[in-house]
Amino acid sequence: MPERGNADQRFLLLYGSQKGLAQSLSQDIQEQAEQRGLYAERHCLSRTSRAFELAHERAPVVIVVSTTGDGEPPDTATKFVRSIQRKGLPPNHFCHLRYTLLALGDSNYTNFCNCGRTIDQHLAKLGGHRFYPTGHCDDAVGVEEIAEPWIEGLWEVLKKELGGRQWTQANENTMTTGRDPVVRSEGCIGMVKESEFTVTNTDAVSNMSSTCHIKGGGKTAPVLMEADKTLEAFIERSVRPDKAAVGTCEALEPSPSQKPKDAASFSQGEEHGSMSSGDDKLITVLSMSCRNLSITSSSETKSHSSPANSQPPSAWTRPAPHLSNVALNVPSLPASFLEIDIQRNTHFDDFRVESMVDLLPKASSSIHWIPVVSAKRLTQLDAIKTTMELWLDVSKTSLNLSPGDSVGLICPNNSEEVSYLLQRLELEAVADCLLTVHLTNANTRKGVQIPVHILSQCSLRMLFTHILEIRAVPKKAFLRSLAEHAEDPTERHRLLELCSRQGAADYLQHIRKSLVCLADLLHSFPTLCPPVALLLEHLPCLQARSYSISSSPLQHHGHVRILFNIVEFPTSVYRASPRRGVCTGWLTELVGLYVRGDVTLTSSMDDATAVASKVPQVPLYARPSTSFHLPEDRSRPVIMVGPGTGLAPFLGFLQHRKWQQDEEAEPAGEMWLFYGCRHCKQDYLYRDELEAHMASGVLTRLLVAFSRDNVHPSGAAAGRPTRYVQDNLRIYSKDVVRMLLQQRGYFYICGEARNMAPSVHETLVEIVVQEQSGTKLEAMRTLATMKKEGRYLQDIWT
Known part of the structure; x- marks a missing residue:
C-alpha cells in the first residue's frame, strides 16, 4: 500500500455530500486509487482548515460534490463554498492549485450541478488550474452514466499530474468477483460454462473531439465537450441545461471497428480535452445466447416468492435478447465491509426519533412531536388526486416559522413492506433481537466506516422501519452486489445486464423510471436472497419529507397548516401490489377515515391538551428557507x-x-x-x-x-x-x-x-x-x- 508521505503517489480527495452519494463515489475513487498504487488522502469538505487547506496544497486535488435543493450546496460543503467566495481573496490565491471536479445534480432543477459549478468557477477565478475536465452527473438519468467513464479517464491524466511515475494496478492479470473466478483473456469471446466470465483489458486511449454523439430517446444529440466561459453559454446552462449535454443517454454508440469507448459530458474551461480509458476492465458475459440459459427448476433452486403475488416473473427480469452476444462492462464488485451480530435472547425496541436530528438536512430546530388538530380531504371523491390538509399544533414548541418556510416530517417505512422484507429474507425469527454492527475483520477497503445513520445497537425491524430508505432506487453497484446472491444463473445474468454499461437503457427504463426498489427486486427475482450486511452497506438513510407551510403565524399563532397529495403507485409488472408514497401513505393512515371525505377530524385549536390525547402526533423539525419569503419592501409587486x-x-x-x-x-x-x-x-x-x-x-x-x-x-x-x-x-x-x-x-x-x-x-x-x-x-x-x-x-x- 502506498505511504501517506510519498508525494509521488499522493493526491487530495475531497467530497461534499447530502444523502451519501458523493461520499460513496469518493470512496470508490479512493479504492481504485489504492489498486493502482496511489494514495488518496480523503476528507469531507466540512473539514476545511482542520484536515486540509487548499491555500497550501501542492498535490493534485479531486473534488466530488453534490447539489441539493435548487442549486444549494450540501450541508457538508456550505462552509467550504463560503470560504472560497470571500471578498478580498487575491486573484492568484489558488495559482498553485491543480484540481478536477465531479459535480452531481439533477437536471429537473433549473440550477443543475450549481454547487459544483460554483466551486469550479471560483477556484478557476482565483488562479486554480483544472487538470482534467469537470464531469456533470445527472441523477435524472443515472449518476453512473457520467461518473463511471469520468473516473476511468481520471487515472491516466492523474498519473501525468503526479509526475509520470510508473504505477500498476493491483491484480492486473486476475481478479475475483466474490463467487466465481474471472479469468483474463486477450482474445475473442469463447463458449464457456454459464458461471464463467472473461475480463478483457483494453488499454486504448480515447482521444475525443470537441463534440461526440450519444443516443438518447431515439435521437442522436451532440454533447459539447468544451465549456464556453461566455455569459451567454453560462446562462444557457444555468437556466435550463440541455439534458443531452449532461449525460441523458440511453446507450452509447461506439464505432463498430473500435473497442468500446466511453462518452461523457465534460467541461474543460477554454480548451478541448481528451479522455483516457486507462486500465478499463471489460467484464464480458460470454457469447452463449441468454435465451439458451436454462432456468433452474424449483426442486433444484430455493425459491422465495412474494406472498402478494406468486405469478411467474415478468419479461423485464429475463435476459435481454439485444444483450445476448455483447460484452458486458459491469462495475467492479464492491468488497463487503460490514458484519452483524444478533443476540437471539435479547429483545430490543428502543428507537427514539430524536436521535436522528444530526442526520436531518437543513434542520434548524430539534425534533418535536406535534399533535394533529385537524385533518380533512380537500378534493372531491371523483378527483384524480386526493389532496389532504393537516393543521398541526406547535404552540408548545420553540418552532419559529414564517411563510415560505417548510417543516421536515420524519416518517417510518410502511409496516407491511417491512414485514415482507423480513419474511422474504427469512429474518422474522430475529427481527426484534438486539443487533450490533461492526466492520469485518477481513475488510480491505481503506477508510471505510460504519454508515453514520446505522445505530450502534438496534434491531432489524427498527432498521427497516426507521433507518433505511427501503424504497430507494438501487444504484448499479448495489445491483452488482445483489447479482452475487441470486442462485439462478439466469437471474444473476439479468442483474449483471441491468448494471452494465451496455444495459444502460434497460437500467433507465426498468429500474430508474419504474422506481423499482429492493422489495420489487426480491419479488421479481425469486432466488435472490442477499445478506443483511449487504443491505446496510448500500441502502441510504431514510430521509425526512419536506412540506411548505401554508399558513401565517401572524394569523394563526401556534398552528401550522400543510397540504399534500396522496401519492399512489398502482400495481404493475414491477410491483406486485399497489402502494402509496412513504410519507403521504403514513400520514393517510394516521388520519384514518378522514381521507374518505365524509368525515373530518376537527377539534378546538384552543384546547391543545385535550386534542393531544385523542389524535396522532407527528415528529417534525423546522426547515427555514433562505430566500423564499415575501420581500421586505412591501411596495414591490x-x-x-x-x-x-x-x-x-x-x-x-x-x-x-x-x-x-x-x-x-x-x-x-x-x-x-x-x-x-x-x-x-x-x-x-x-x-x-x-x-x-x-x-x-x-x-x-x-x-x-x-x-x-x-x-x-x-x-x-x-x-x-x-x-x-x-x-x-x-x-x-x-x-x-x-x-x-x-x-x-x-x-x-x-x-x-x-x-x-x-x-x-x-x-x-x-x-x-x-x-x-x-x-x-x-x-x-x-x-x-x-x-x-x-x-x-x-x-x-x-
Whole structure:
C-alpha cells in the first residue's frame, strides 16, 4: 500500500455530500486509487482548515460534490463554498492549485450541478488550474452514466499530474468477483460454462473531439465537450441545461471497428480535452445466447416468492435478447465491509426519533412531536388526486416559522413492506433481537466506516422501519452486489445486464423510471436472497419529507397548516401490489377515515391538551428557507405561480399580507396569483379563501386555469382558452413585464420541477422577448440577473 508521505503517489480527495452519494463515489475513487498504487488522502469538505487547506496544497486535488435543493450546496460543503467566495481573496490565491471536479445534480432543477459549478468557477477565478475536465452527473438519468467513464479517464491524466511515475494496478492479470473466478483473456469471446466470465483489458486511449454523439430517446444529440466561459453559454446552462449535454443517454454508440469507448459530458474551461480509458476492465458475459440459459427448476433452486403475488416473473427480469452476444462492462464488485451480530435472547425496541436530528438536512430546530388538530380531504371523491390538509399544533414548541418556510416530517417505512422484507429474507425469527454492527475483520477497503445513520445497537425491524430508505432506487453497484446472491444463473445474468454499461437503457427504463426498489427486486427475482450486511452497506438513510407551510403565524399563532397529495403507485409488472408514497401513505393512515371525505377530524385549536390525547402526533423539525419569503419592501409587486399543491406557500403569503393590512394599514404592492388545477369542481383548492383575499384587496388578480375542463373563464375576456398557468402568463404578458422589470417586482414559482417549472421559465423568456423586442439571449440574461438579485425564486420538487 502506498505511504501517506510519498508525494509521488499522493493526491487530495475531497467530497461534499447530502444523502451519501458523493461520499460513496469518493470512496470508490479512493479504492481504485489504492489498486493502482496511489494514495488518496480523503476528507469531507466540512473539514476545511482542520484536515486540509487548499491555500497550501501542492498535490493534485479531486473534488466530488453534490447539489441539493435548487442549486444549494450540501450541508457538508456550505462552509467550504463560503470560504472560497470571500471578498478580498487575491486573484492568484489558488495559482498553485491543480484540481478536477465531479459535480452531481439533477437536471429537473433549473440550477443543475450549481454547487459544483460554483466551486469550479471560483477556484478557476482565483488562479486554480483544472487538470482534467469537470464531469456533470445527472441523477435524472443515472449518476453512473457520467461518473463511471469520468473516473476511468481520471487515472491516466492523474498519473501525468503526479509526475509520470510508473504505477500498476493491483491484480492486473486476475481478479475475483466474490463467487466465481474471472479469468483474463486477450482474445475473442469463447463458449464457456454459464458461471464463467472473461475480463478483457483494453488499454486504448480515447482521444475525443470537441463534440461526440450519444443516443438518447431515439435521437442522436451532440454533447459539447468544451465549456464556453461566455455569459451567454453560462446562462444557457444555468437556466435550463440541455439534458443531452449532461449525460441523458440511453446507450452509447461506439464505432463498430473500435473497442468500446466511453462518452461523457465534460467541461474543460477554454480548451478541448481528451479522455483516457486507462486500465478499463471489460467484464464480458460470454457469447452463449441468454435465451439458451436454462432456468433452474424449483426442486433444484430455493425459491422465495412474494406472498402478494406468486405469478411467474415478468419479461423485464429475463435476459435481454439485444444483450445476448455483447460484452458486458459491469462495475467492479464492491468488497463487503460490514458484519452483524444478533443476540437471539435479547429483545430490543428502543428507537427514539430524536436521535436522528444530526442526520436531518437543513434542520434548524430539534425534533418535536406535534399533535394533529385537524385533518380533512380537500378534493372531491371523483378527483384524480386526493389532496389532504393537516393543521398541526406547535404552540408548545420553540418552532419559529414564517411563510415560505417548510417543516421536515420524519416518517417510518410502511409496516407491511417491512414485514415482507423480513419474511422474504427469512429474518422474522430475529427481527426484534438486539443487533450490533461492526466492520469485518477481513475488510480491505481503506477508510471505510460504519454508515453514520446505522445505530450502534438496534434491531432489524427498527432498521427497516426507521433507518433505511427501503424504497430507494438501487444504484448499479448495489445491483452488482445483489447479482452475487441470486442462485439462478439466469437471474444473476439479468442483474449483471441491468448494471452494465451496455444495459444502460434497460437500467433507465426498468429500474430508474419504474422506481423499482429492493422489495420489487426480491419479488421479481425469486432466488435472490442477499445478506443483511449487504443491505446496510448500500441502502441510504431514510430521509425526512419536506412540506411548505401554508399558513401565517401572524394569523394563526401556534398552528401550522400543510397540504399534500396522496401519492399512489398502482400495481404493475414491477410491483406486485399497489402502494402509496412513504410519507403521504403514513400520514393517510394516521388520519384514518378522514381521507374518505365524509368525515373530518376537527377539534378546538384552543384546547391543545385535550386534542393531544385523542389524535396522532407527528415528529417534525423546522426547515427555514433562505430566500423564499415575501420581500421586505412591501411596495414591490409580487407574482406567484403555484399549480396544485404548489399553492401552499402562497396561502401563507396572502394570510401574512392580510394580517399586515389589517394591523398596520400600510400600502402594499400588487399581488397576482396564477393558479392551476384539473377541474373547477373536483380539485379547485381553497376557492373560498382565495376569493376572500380578492374581496379584501390583498390579492390584486386571481387567474385560474383548468387543464381538463372545457370552460376556461380566466381567459374568456381575452378570447383565448387557458389550460395551464403558462397560458395566463402569456395573456397578461404586458403586466408581467411591467411588474417584474419596470417596478422590479418578485417572481415566485412553487410546484413540480420536471415539467411545470421549466415550462413556466420558457414562457417568461418568450414574454420578455415579445414585450421588449429583444433576443432570447437578452431575455435569458435578464432573468438570470433577477435570480442573482433574489427576485426570481423557486420552491420546486421532483
